[in-house]
Each structure stands twice: as C-alpha cells, then as structure tokens.
Amino acid sequence: MTSNLTRRRFFRTATLGTAGAALAAPALAQGGTELKMLTCWPKNFPGLGTSAERFAQRVAAASDGKLRIKVYGAGEIVAPFEVLDAVAAGAGDLTHDTSYYWFGKDPAFVFFAVVPFGLTADEHFTWLKFGGGQELWDELGAAHGVKPLANLNTGAQMGGWFKSPINSAADLQGLRVRYPGLxxxxxxxxxxxxxxxxxxxxxxxxxxxxxxxxxWIAPWNDLAFGFYRTAQHYYYPGFHEMGHTLSSYVNADVWSGLSSSEQAIMQSAADAEYVTSLAEYNARNLDALTTLVDDHDVQLHEWPIDILVEMKRMAPEVLAESAAKSPMATKVHENWLAFRETQRRWGDIGDYANARLKQG
Structure with a gap:
C-alpha cells in the first residue's frame, strides 16, 4: 500500500510540474465547479470525442452550469494510456477511456469493457443495472481510487483491417496486429x-x-481515420467486441466531494449518453460502410470459418485463464458467466433477431 501511495504522489507531482497549476483539482469558479476530463482520443473525434463533449454538455445543462466538465484530448495533459493513473493521483478529475486498457492493473477490468463472444450492448447495460455488475465495478474502482461510470457503447464492432487478405488461420502467422484486450x-x-x-x-x-x-471500432470511426488509404481488406464480424462499453473513472475524492444531486446528475448523464451513443453508432455505421466499399474500393470479407471456429473454441479457455490471475477477476468472472447464461436463455425466446432468423 505504501508503494502505491508513493507512486500516486510521485505521478501527481511529476504531472503537475509539467502541466502547471491548471491541473489543480477540481477548480471552483463563478459559483460552480469545473472538472477536468482526460480522454484517450483525439478531441472531438467522431463518436468517442464527440460523445465525451455531449456528456459534458448534459452535466452542465442538468446542473444549470454549476457543475461543468472541460474535455481534454489525448496527449493534451497526459498520454492516452496514463489517464487512469493521472485521475487516481488527482492530476485530473475523470477519464474517458475503455476499461480493457487497464488489464495490467487487474484482469477484472476487461469485463467492464468487452469480452470476446460476450455480452451485447443492451445485455451489458442490463448486467450493470440489474445483474450486480455495477456493484462489482464499484468495488474494483475503489481499489484503484476511482468511481466508474459507463457512458458510451459503440455496439458491435468490425474484425479489422489488413494489408493482405486473410484466407485461413495460417495467414495470421507472424503478423503484427493492433488488437487490444482478450x-x-x-x-x-x-x-x-x-x-x-x-x-x-x-x-x-x-x-x-x-x-x-x-x-479500431466500426465503419463510422474507421472511415474518419482513413485506414482504407493504406489497407483494403476489411473483416467482420467483430467476435472480440460484440458491444464495447466505454467509461469514465472519477477520482474517488472528487466523487465523494460532490453532492448527492451532483452525483445523480453525473450518473443520469452517463446513462443517457450510453443509450444515445449506441443509437448514433447504429445509425451511422452502414452509411459509412457503404462509402468505404462503393467509393474507396474496400474489400469486405467475412472471417474465414476456421478462424471463427477456433476463436469460439478457445474463448472460454482464454477468459478463464485471465480471470484466474486475480481474486477480483475471478469474482467478476463468476458473476458475469451466470448473468450471460440467463441472458442467452431469454434471448433464445424473446430476441426479435432470433425470431426473424427462424422466419427466413
């Protein structure tokens, strides 16, 4: 514990020393409070960046401007993979990130972002609200000095971009790929x-x-980043990310210092943004995919069947091995598995997509 406290103090001192007094948390001005959000994305990037701004706008509007959030893009204050440490140390007030970036701190974090062959966006939200997920997430966050909020979901993602076609698992040999998480x-x-x-x-x-x-994510964001200019082979489905939840981690002292009404505003704004962002991604992805294929000659491929079969086979094994690495991950894994089973049973009966499939 002493070493963690020392590390946090060092990080805050180093960060404040380089960034200046603007990082003193949280700022009081004009009869209100301004919180600093440190994000992992370029500022105002479609979807991720704009959702962070919209979340900030919701909080300001609901509080009549008494609680405000200033959004900082990746690298403006700290590097993208440093935002959680910065906020936990008090060099920022809240993050905008994805939890699987923090796998190295505890494998339990991945469950609150996305797991291969896991939960869809609506199932994940249900788990947090009514399946015990939020309580477990709060416990995990408290151990790292933060309060977690789910405030964005991209929905189903794509399988990724490759410079050369992937015709079988053998074609993956030796390739260096940006593929985070499990x-x-x-x-x-x-x-x-x-x-x-x-x-x-x-x-x-x-x-x-x-x-x-x-x-990366899905057609809307992938088009904006212009990956088609250097890679033409685009794969689906995104078996690894069926509904990716993004998050804000609020410094624990900052959170406890908010009034109950301010905490409720933050939570309600996060919930609203989760739903709105999912709708936006669902609305924009097909148009973007059409542009990629029709205007930029992108070749759309389904993953080869041998890769899909092998990935589905190994998913439970990889998940169990990861969960065994920490007591908290084991605890979350057990709860998550039980909840997923109930959702699959209900989905077999009540999911319209299943009914539509059976109708042909």
Missing part, C-alpha cells in the same frame, strides 16, 4: 503478435508497416 491474446495463439497502440497513432503505424493489421 481478442489480441486469442489471435496470438494463432501466430499473430498483438501490439497496443493509442488510437491517434494507428494510421501512421499501419502506413509505415509498424503493424500489418488493426482493429
């Missing part, structure tokens, strides 16, 4: 080498040959 671990078992690169650096890495392929 999906990357699964690809590594087929011979690929996963690397973790922040979103803002992906196009350059792909163009320069630092990586041979990548997954």
């Amino acid at each position: 999906g990357g671990q699964m690809l590594s078992r087929l011979g690929a080498t996963p690397v973790n690169i922040p979103g803002g650096e992906l196009f350059t890495a792909l163009q320069s040959g630092t990586i041979d392929g990548l997954e």
Whole structure:
C-alpha cells in the first residue's frame, strides 16, 4: 500500500510540474465547479470525442452550469494510456477511456469493457443495472481510487483491417496486429503478435508497416481515420467486441466531494449518453460502410470459418485463464458467466433477431 501511495504522489507531482497549476483539482469558479476530463482520443473525434463533449454538455445543462466538465484530448495533459493513473493521483478529475486498457492493473477490468463472444450492448447495460455488475465495478474502482461510470457503447464492432487478405488461420502467422484486450491474446495463439497502440497513432503505424493489421471500432470511426488509404481488406464480424462499453473513472475524492444531486446528475448523464451513443453508432455505421466499399474500393470479407471456429473454441479457455490471475477477476468472472447464461436463455425466446432468423 505504501508503494502505491508513493507512486500516486510521485505521478501527481511529476504531472503537475509539467502541466502547471491548471491541473489543480477540481477548480471552483463563478459559483460552480469545473472538472477536468482526460480522454484517450483525439478531441472531438467522431463518436468517442464527440460523445465525451455531449456528456459534458448534459452535466452542465442538468446542473444549470454549476457543475461543468472541460474535455481534454489525448496527449493534451497526459498520454492516452496514463489517464487512469493521472485521475487516481488527482492530476485530473475523470477519464474517458475503455476499461480493457487497464488489464495490467487487474484482469477484472476487461469485463467492464468487452469480452470476446460476450455480452451485447443492451445485455451489458442490463448486467450493470440489474445483474450486480455495477456493484462489482464499484468495488474494483475503489481499489484503484476511482468511481466508474459507463457512458458510451459503440455496439458491435468490425474484425479489422489488413494489408493482405486473410484466407485461413495460417495467414495470421507472424503478423503484427493492433488488437487490444482478450481478442489480441486469442489471435496470438494463432501466430499473430498483438501490439497496443493509442488510437491517434494507428494510421501512421499501419502506413509505415509498424503493424500489418488493426482493429479500431466500426465503419463510422474507421472511415474518419482513413485506414482504407493504406489497407483494403476489411473483416467482420467483430467476435472480440460484440458491444464495447466505454467509461469514465472519477477520482474517488472528487466523487465523494460532490453532492448527492451532483452525483445523480453525473450518473443520469452517463446513462443517457450510453443509450444515445449506441443509437448514433447504429445509425451511422452502414452509411459509412457503404462509402468505404462503393467509393474507396474496400474489400469486405467475412472471417474465414476456421478462424471463427477456433476463436469460439478457445474463448472460454482464454477468459478463464485471465480471470484466474486475480481474486477480483475471478469474482467478476463468476458473476458475469451466470448473468450471460440467463441472458442467452431469454434471448433464445424473446430476441426479435432470433425470431426473424427462424422466419427466413
């Protein structure tokens, strides 16, 4: 515990020393409070960045401007993969990130982002609200000095971009691919080498040959990043991310310092943005995919069946191995598995997509 406290104090001192007094948390001005949000994305990037701004706008509107959030893009204050440490140390007030970036801190974090062959966006929200997920997430967050909020979901993602076609699992041998989370671990078992690169650096890495392929999000965001200019082979389905939840981690002291009404405003704004962002992604992805295929000659491929079969086979094994690495991950895994089973049973009966499939 002493070493963690020392690390947090050092991080805050180092960050404040380089960034200046503007990072003193949280700022009181004009009869209100301004919180600093440190994000992992380019500022105002479609979907991720604009959703962060919209969340901030919701909070300001609901509080009559008494609680405000200033959004900082990736690298403006700290590097993308440093935002959680920065906020926990008090060098920022809340993050805008994805939880699987923090796998190295505890494997339990991945369950609150997305798991291969896991929960859809609506199932994940249901787990958080009515399946015990939020309580487990709060417990995990408290151990790291933060309060977690789910405030965005991209829906189903794509399988990624490759410079050369992938016709079988053999074609993955030796490829360097940007595939974070457990999906990357699964690809590594087929011979690929996963690397973790922040979103803002992906196009350059792909163009320069630092990586041979990548997954980012889905057509709307992938079109904006222009991956089609250097890779033409685009794969689906995104078996690794069936409904990716993004998050804000609020510094624990900042959260406890908010009034009950301010906490309720933050929670309601996060809930509203989760639903709105999912709708926006669902609305925009097909138009973007049509543009990629029709205007930019992107070749759309379904993953080869041998890869899909092998990925589905190994998913429970990889998940169990990861969950066994920490007591918290084991606890979350057990709850998550039980909930997924109930949702699958209900989905077999009540899911309209299943009914439509059976109708032909």
